[in-house]
Amino acid sequence: MLDRRILLTSVASLFGLAAFRWFKATPARAGQKAAEKFEIEKTDAEWRAQLTPQQYDILRKQGTERRWSSPLLKEHRKGTFACAGCDLPLFASETKFESGTGWPSFYRPLENAVGTTEDRTLGIVRTEVHCRRCGGHLGHVFDDGPKPTGLRYCMDGYALVFHPADPSPS
Numbered sequence: 001m002l003d004r005r006i007l008l009t010s011v012a013s014l015f016g017l018a019a020f021r022w023f024k025a026t027p028a029r030a031g032q033k034a035a036e037k038f039e040i041e042k043t044d045a046e047w048r049a050q051l052t053p054q055q056y057d058i059l060r061k062q063g064t065e066r067r068w069s070s071p072l073l074k075e076h077r078k079g080t081f082a083c084a085g086c087d088l089p090l091f092a093s094e095t096k097f098e099s100g101t102g103w104p105s106f107y108r109p110l111e112n113a114v115g116t117t118e119d120r121t122l123g124i125v126r127t128e129v130h131c132r133r134c135g136g137h138l139g140h141v142f143d144d145g146p147k148p149t150g151l152r153y154c155m156d157g158y159a160l161v162f163h164p165a166d167p168s169p170s
């Protein structure tokens with residue numbers, strides 16, 4: 001026969017352990033992606049060595065570039081905008097539009113390219129956008145974009161690199 005007290009104690013400790021595990025597994029909020037796992041993960045020192053200071057500030061520290069500072073605002077060729085951290089293709093030039101915000105804007109990312117988190121910094125709720133492969137911060141997405149999606153992916157140009165579809169048209 002099982003002693004009822006022992007049984008209850010065991011159940012209680014099991015429950016406690018489960019609750020503890022759940023707590024540990026819950027990722028941090030407010031744009032903290034430290035608990036999330038990404039396909040490409042590097043140490044802080046490796047990212048610092050690979051990226052320019054500005055790219056590092058945006059991609060790894062959730063920084064924001066100065067408005068109108070990105071050369072990609074004037075990029076109108078056909079091609080692909082990729083992650084400056086891991087070169088994953090993120091946006092097609094066909095989805096880029098002039099938002100007038102001073103940041104490169106797109107109405108749709110490529111398939112399986114970006115992930116999002118809730119960002120509660122600045123006292124407002126925004127949707128943070130990051131590269132799904134390396135976790136690099138790219139910008140935010142807002143719901144005041146043009147057709148067909150109505151979305152505005154407001155990106156930091158320095159988090160992106162442009163690859164022309166045809167680098168040498170003849």
Ligand SMILES: [Zn+2]
Nearest residue numbers: 083086131134
């Ligand atoms: Zn990336």
